Structure formats: C-alpha cells, structure tokens
Amino acid sequence: xxxxxxxxxxxxxxxxxxxxxxxxxxxxxxxxxxxxxxxxxxxxxxxxxxxxxxxxxxxx
Numbered sequence: 001x002x003x004x005x006x007x008x009x010x011x012x013x014x015x016x017x018x019x020x021x022x023x024x025x026x027x028x029x030x031x032x033x034x035x036x037x038x039x040x041x042x043x044x045x046x047x048x049x050x051x052x053x054x055x056x057x058x059x060x
Contacts, residue, residue: 002055005047012040012047 022028
C-alpha cells in the first residue's frame, strides 16, 4: 500500500496551498512562491510516477 507516497502528495499539496495564502497576504514574494510551487509540484509528480511504476509492476 502506497502510504508514504500518498502522505508525501498530501503534504506537498498543503505546502503549496499555504504558500499561496502567504503570497496573497503579501508575506511571500512572487519569486519565492514560484520556486516553492515548482519544487513541490515536481515532488507530487515524482510520487505519482513512483506509485504508477511500483504498483503496476512496471520496470524503472
């Protein structure tokens, strides 16, 4: 069961949401928000790829 991968996806999404809130309040610059969003999006995509590969018997 991909528990760790799902937890990683959830917390990365929460991080993006909270950073967006900080950006809208003016506490975070646009540059920093973009950096965080890109990094967390890559983490989410990586975990989705890992779930697909590991649990569908694909070879990496």
